[in-house]
Amino acid sequence: MMSAQVRRPNGALLLCLLLTVLLGAVLLSFGTGPLKLPAVDVLRAMAAQFGLADPQSISARDMGVVWQLRIPRALLGALVGASLAMAGVALQGLFGNPLADPGIVGVSQGAALGAVAAIVLGAGAFAVWLIPLAAFAGGAGATTLIYLLARPGRGEGTATLLLVGIAIGAGCSAAVGFLTYIASESELQSLVFWQMGSLAQASWSDVAAVTPVFVIGLLALLRLATPLDMLALGERQARHIGLDVARTRLLLVAFSALLVGAAVAFAGSVSFVGLVVPHLVRMLVGPGHRWLLPLSGVVGALLIVVADTATRTLDPPSEIPLGLFSAALGAPFFLWLVLRKRGGRA
Amino acid sequence: MSTPLLELRGVSVQRGSRQVLAGVDLALLAGTLTALVGPNGAGKSTLLALLAGDAEPDAGKATLHGRALADWPVRELALQRAVMAQDHAVHFAFSVREVVAMGRLPHPPQPRQDAEIIEAALLEVDVAALAGRDVQTLSGGEAARTSLARALAQQTPVLLLDEPTAALDLRHQERTLRSARELAAQGRCVVVVLHDLNLASAYADRIVMLYEGRIAADGSPREVLTREIIGKVYGQPVQVIEHPTRGVPLVVACDD
Numbered sequence: 012m013m014s015a016q017v018r019r020p021n022g023a024l025l026l027c028l029l030l031t032v033l034l035g036a037v038l039l040s041f042g043t044g045p046l047k048l049p050a051v052d053v054l055r056a057m058a059a060q061f062g063l064a065d066p067q068s069i070s071a072r073d074m075g076v077v078w079q080l081r082i083p084r085a086l087l088g089a090l091v092g093a094s095l096a097m098a099g100v101a102l103q104g105l106f107g108n109p110l111a112d113p114g115i116v117g118v119s120q121g122a123a124l125g126a127v128a129a130i131v132l133g134a135g136a137f138a139v140w141l142i143p144l145a146a147f148a149g150g151a152g153a154t155t156l157i158y159l160l161a162r163p164g165r166g167e168g169t170a171t172l173l174l175v176g177i178a179i180g181a182g183c184s185a186a187v188g189f190l191t192y193i194a195s196e197s198e199l200q201s202l203v204f205w206q207m208g209s210l211a212q213a214s215w216s217d218v219a220a221v222t223p224v225f226v227i228g229l230l231a232l233l234r235l236a237t238p239l240d241m242l243a244l245g246e247r248q249a250r251h252i253g254l255d256v257a258r259t260r261l262l263l264v265a266f267s268a269l270l271v272g273a274a275v276a277f278a279g280s281v282s283f284v285g286l287v288v289p290h291l292v293r294m295l296v297g298p299g300h301r302w303l304l305p306l307s308g309v310v311g312a313l314l315i316v317v318a319d320t321a322t323r324t325l326d327p328p329s330e331i332p333l334g335l336f337s338a339a340l341g342a343p344f345f346l347w348l349v350l351r352k353r354g355g356r357a
Numbered sequence: 358m359s360t361p362l363l364e365l366r367g368v369s370v371q372r373g374s375r376q377v378l379a380g381v382d383l384a385l386l387a388g389t390l391t392a393l394v395g396p397n398g399a400g401k402s403t404l405l406a407l408l409a410g411d412a413e414p415d416a417g418k419a420t421l422h423g424r425a426l427a428d429w430p431v432r433e434l435a436l437q438r439a440v441m442a443q444d445h446a447v448h449f450a451f452s453v454r455e456v457v458a459m460g461r462l463p464h465p466p467q468p469r470q471d472a473e474i475i476e477a478a479l480l481e482v483d484v485a486a487l488a489g490r491d492v493q494t495l496s497g498g499e500a501a502r503t504s505l506a507r508a509l510a511q512q513t514p515v516l517l518l519d520e521p522t523a524a525l526d527l528r529h530q531e532r533t534l535r536s537a538r539e540l541a542a543q544g545r546c547v548v549v550v551l552h553d554l555n556l557a558s559a560y561a562d563r564i565v566m567l568y569e570g571r572i573a574a575d576g577s578p579r580e581v582l583t584r585e586i587i588g589k590v591y592g593q594p595v596q597v598i599e600h601p602t603r604g605v606p607l608v609v610a611c612d613d
Contacts, residue, residue: 016489017452107448241459243448247411248504251442252511253435253463298449 022302025295029309033089036313040085040320045327046076053077084213088319089312090221091210091278092288094270096311097232099285100304101267104239105158105260108172109290110348113271114282116176118153120183122268122275124190125149131190131198143220147272153179154264208279208334210319217277228270229308235262236300243298281334283341284311290348360423362387362515362546363408363438368417370403370570377403379570380417385548387514390541392557393550395567396591401550402443404567405519408548409440421515435463439511441518445500447492453503454479454488460510478510481536483529497524505533509540516540518549522556534560554608558582559600566590582606 041057042048048056056077058064066074095113102111102118113119129145161175191202238259241249246256274281288311289303296302315333318340322331361384370378378400385391385408393401406412407419410426419426421437429437439460447456457478461471479485482502487495492503501524508516518537522530530553538560541547551557557564557578564581566574568590574581583606587595593610600607 017450017455017491018489104448109449237462240451241462243451244456244459244507245442245444245446245448248440248442248444250411250431251409251435251438251440252459252507253432255431293449297455298451299455 017297019297019299020295022296022306026302026305026309029306029313033309033313033316036316036320037085037089040088040316041077041081043320044076044081044323046073048073048077057082079215080213083215083218084210084319085316086218087213087221087277088210088315090218090225091274091281092284092311092313092315093308094221094225094228094274094311095281095284096288096307096314097229097304098267098270098274099311100289100300100307101232101235101239101263101270102154102285103289104242104300105263105267106161106172107242107245109293110286110345111172111176112283112286112345113150113267114280115180115286115345116157116172117178117180117183118150118157118268118271119275119280119282120180120187121153121156122146122150122272123280124183124186125152125272126276127187127190127202130202131194140220143224143273143276146276147269149183150272150275151265151268153183154268158260158264207332208281208337209330209332210278210315211323211330213277221273221277224269224273228266228273231262231266232270232304235259235266236304239263239300239304240298279334281315281337283337283345284314286348287341287344288314290344361385362422363548364418364420364423365404365407365414366418366420368407368414368419370400370407370412371415376570378407378414381567381570381572383565383572383575385546387546388541388544389562390538390547390549390560391563391565392561393548393565393567394552394554394557395573399567400570401567402519405440405517405548405550408515409438409517410434411440432463435511435513437513438515438517439508439513441501441504441508441516441521443519443523445497445504447500450491450493452488453484453490453492453495453506456492456503457484457488457506457510460507463511474510474512478506481509482506483532498526498529501525502529502533505536509536514545516545516547518547520550520552522551522553530556554582554587555600558605558608559603578605582608 041053042050052069052073055064055069056074059066059069059074060078098113102113102116103109125145125148126142129142157175157179161172194202238254241252241254250256289307292303292307292310296306318336319333322333322336325331363385365381365383368378368381393404395401407414410429413427421429454475458475461474479488482505484499484502484506487499492500495503501521505521521533525533534556537547537549561578564578565572566581573590574586582597584595584597587608594613596609596611597606598609
């Protein structure tokens with residue numbers, strides 16, 4: 012009988028390989044867009060910024076495009092992609108369900124509601140950093156609510172999780188709709204951004220704001236790799252092998268909401284990254300979270316950087332919103348997963 | 358008489374209006390294989406959950422080494438007792454060896470020794486040939502044996518098994534209880550929930566028979582497995598004869 016033997020490739024090697032690919036994609040994205048720049052000019056612009064090359068050797072316009080637009084945009088994209096993918100891994104581990112995704116189970120919508128509420132109710136104008144904070148609070152609130160209503164072993168499996176997620180997502184979207192309705196003209200502009208998901212307004216200050224949040228989330232989740240492995244046995248069994256399940260749950264909710272909140276606050280809702288990426292990476296290295304988490308982060312970053320570069324290259328000079336692009340890519344994949352899962356064991 | 362490792366004193370558990378356990382006293386010793394038997398709904402799994410520290414009694418006390426189970430830090434508890442629950446599902450496609458290796462997580466890592474313990478556990482329950490398999494592709498019995506191997510790898514003084522033989526074929530049923538008896542002989546306290554009275558008869562040092570949340574009988578297989586007790590507790594007429602080779606009682610169901 013042919014048996015499904017599990018083979019595990021070298022995680023460290025894969026990580027190096029994928030990081031190299033990511034670096035390549037990020038560098039390529041600097042020169043790609045409505046204004047195409049040869050690699051030499053990109054390098055010159057970067058060198059000039061650090062005083063390593065003569066500033067006269069490159070036009071102020073090219074300099075601005077590379078340094079003020081493309082570099083922060085690629086960096087923000089990488090951070091957002093990595094955040095969403097790792098939050099996806101954490102949520103899937105928490106729910107014991109490979110179909111959990113920040114966008115599908117309503118966490119992103121909760122975060123969006125937080126951000127939108129902050130803008131419309133005026134807190135955003137009071138202090139800009141309140142917007143990501145509100146997004147985090149919204150994401151954490153939604154995650155907690157979903158968890159209480161559809162926790163593994165209580166509510167029955169995938170169906171409950173998805174239905175609860177849909178209900179919470181719809182509730183949050185309705186609240187966002189109401190806030191949009193009462194919003195002023197100028198607020199409306201920034202609101203559309205959240206619903207579509209885009210990196211077009213990325214700036215260095217965004218990168219600076221997301222980076223510390225991302226680093227905290229990354230380190231915290233990496234420390235939770237073994238607990239996530241243990242949770243795969245079920246909550247009761249995880250406790251039998253020494254896991255403080257209640258504490259682990261709390262940490263997973265908090266840090267995945269932190270990552271989703273940061274991503275949503277600066278890039279709007281970009282769905283399916285948290286679903287697609289962990290799946291692909293699991294096929295590659297297996298379900299062990301020690302490698303699944305960092306590799307998902309890298310692949311998530313890669314996916315967003317490539318997708319975002321594509322959105323501004325496919326139909327220049329206009330841009331396809333990134334959220335639309337990722338949804339178009341992710342929806343068929345999600346459907347395939349659900350149908351495949353139904354065909355096999357639940 | 359040595360002091361009991363695990364002890365229940367006057368424990369009661371209420372689920373809604375149903376009294377699942379009513380004032381149970383039970384002291385479990387090291388070096389003993391105890392079988393928990395009884396009809397469906399008698400409270401066996403609830404009792405095991407109390408012993409495992411998964412649930413707290415509504416009244417009474419459940420202690421391990423004299424300390425209330427609820428007061429044990431989870432990690433320290435995992436060094437004292439291993440549990441094989443009835444649910445063997447694993448959410449993601451870990452390999453059999455990876456799942457068994459999780460049994461070593463409560464212990465400080467010692468790579469070489471851990472690897473030996475894991476291999477020994479795989480061999481003990483006869484899943485060594487499946488070690489590289491994705492656990493989500495296993496049959497019910499193979500999954501159950503994988504769970505048992507994980508519990509064995511934990512190497513704890515107390516081992517609690519909830520219907521470990523439910524999904525197993527005849528040979529693996531016997532094999533599982535032989536393992537359990539060996540562990541008890543080495544000084545562990547092993548508690549096994551069983552439905553098969555003849556497995557309990559052949560392997561257990563002590564049988565505790567539950568009926569409607571109370572202990573109906575407690576003693577050696579020969580003391581507990583009598584026609585009168587089984588007939589009353591299970592509501593099923595039986596004959597108890599001598600096992601042809603094992604020298605233990607053999608329970609055979611009869612018509613009225």
